[in-house]
Amino acid sequence: MSGSELFERFMALHTRDGGVVMPNAWDGLSALMLADAGFEAIGTSSLAFAATLGRRDGRREITRDDHLEHARLFARLTELPVNGDFEDGYGDTLDDVAATVEAAVDAGLAGIGIEDTSGDPAHPIRDFDDAVARVRRAVEAAGRRIVVTGRTDNFIQGRPDLDDTIRRLMAFAEAGADVVYAPYPPDLDALVAIVTAVAPTPVNVLISPADTVLTVADLQQAGVKRVSVGPALYRHAMAALDQAVTALRAGDLATATTGLDIGRIADLLARGPH
Template structure:
C-alpha cells in the first residue's frame, strides 16, 4: 500500500465518529493477536521495545534503525496501519527529525509520533520553539504520506503545567500535526480542557487521565479520538509470566504451562505468511 493510501486509511480512523483504539504491540505474535482480535491499526511502544532489548526507554537507548525495522515487521505481518512511537524523532536537529519521518514512510509506517523530550534526565523537555520546529519539520517531510502526532511529555516528566501543555499542543496543530497527545493529564477536567482547546484536531489519550482508568466509551464521550496503551499490554503479559514463574517455583507445572498453547502461535504465524 502506498504512503498516501496508508495515510488516508489511518487518518480516517481518527476522524470518524468515535475514533479508534490503538493497542501497542511489542513483537510479531503480539501484533498478530491484536490484529486477530479485530483492531484496525496498531502502534509500537518505545518503552516495550526497549524493555525487550534489555534497555530503558527515553534515553536514546534504541536506535532509529532498530525501531524502524521493528515497526516494519509489525506492519508486514499484520498488513495493518502501524503508528511508530518514535520518542523525539531520533535526531539532534529538526532536519534529523525530517529524515526519520522519510525513513518511516520508506519502511511502510502509517503514523509517527514526535515528542518534545530530550533524553536528558535533568533537562527532559525541549524549549518551546525547538519542540515546535521539530514537529514542523516532521509535518513538512510527511507531505500527506504519514500521519504526524505532536506530543508533549510535560506530565510524564513532572511538569504539571496545563497552560504550557495546551500551548504546545496548539502550536503543534498550528504547524500541521494531525493528532495531538499529552500522556496522563492529571484528571478528566484537564483532559476535557485539552480536547476543547485543540478542537477539531484529534487527541490521543494514553489509557486514561492519571487519577482514574475510564472506559473507552467514557473517553469517547469527552471527545477523545484515539486511545493507546503504551507498554501496558506488554506489562500485562509479563504479569502472566511472573505468575507462571511463581507457580513453577512452587512445583505447579500445570498452572505454569496453562495458556493458549504454541499451536495457536503457529496458526497465527501460518496465516500471516
C-alpha cells in the same frame, strides 16, 4: 499502497465517529493477535520494544533503524496501519527529525509520533520553540504521506502544568500535526480542556486520565479520537510471566506451564506472510 493512500486510510479512522482504539504490540505474535481480534490499527511502544531488548526507554538506547525494523515487521505481518512511537525523532537536529520521518515513510508506516523529550534526564523536556520547530519539520517531511502525532510529555516528566501542555499542543496543531497527545492528563476536566483547546485536531489518550481509568465510551464522549495503551498489554503479559516464574521457583510446574495453546500460536503465525 502509496504513502498518501496510507495516510488517508489511517487518518480516516481518527475523523470518523468514535475514532479508533489503537493497541500497542511488542512482537510479531502480539501484533498478529491484535489484528486477529479485529483492531484496525496498531502502534509500537518504545518502552515495550526497549524492554524486549533489555534496554531502557527514553535514553536513546534504541536506534532509528532498530525501531524501523520493529515497526516494519508489524506492518508486514498484519497489513494494518502501524503507528511508530518514535520518541523525539531520534536525533538532536531538525534534519535528524526529517530523516526519521522520511525513513518511516519508506518503511511503509502509517503514523509517527514526535515527542518533546530530550533523552537528557537533567532536562527531559525540550524548550517550547525547539519542540514546536521539530514537529513543524516532521510535518514538512511527512508531506501528508504519514500521520504525524505531536506529543508533549510534561505530565509524565513531573511537569504538571496544564497551561503549558495546552500551549504546546495548540502550537503542534498550528504547526500541522495531524494528531496531538499528552499522556496522563490529571483528570477528565483537564482532558476535556485539551480536546476543546486543540479542536478540530484529533487527540490521542494513553488509557485514561491519571486519576481514574475510564471506558472507551467515556473517552469518546469526552471527544477523544484515538485511544492507545502504550506498554500496558506488554506489562500485563509480563505480570503473567512473573507469576509463572514465581510458581516455577516454588516447584509448581502445573501453574507455571499454563498459557496460550500451542495450536493457537501456530494458527496465528500461519496467517502472516511467508
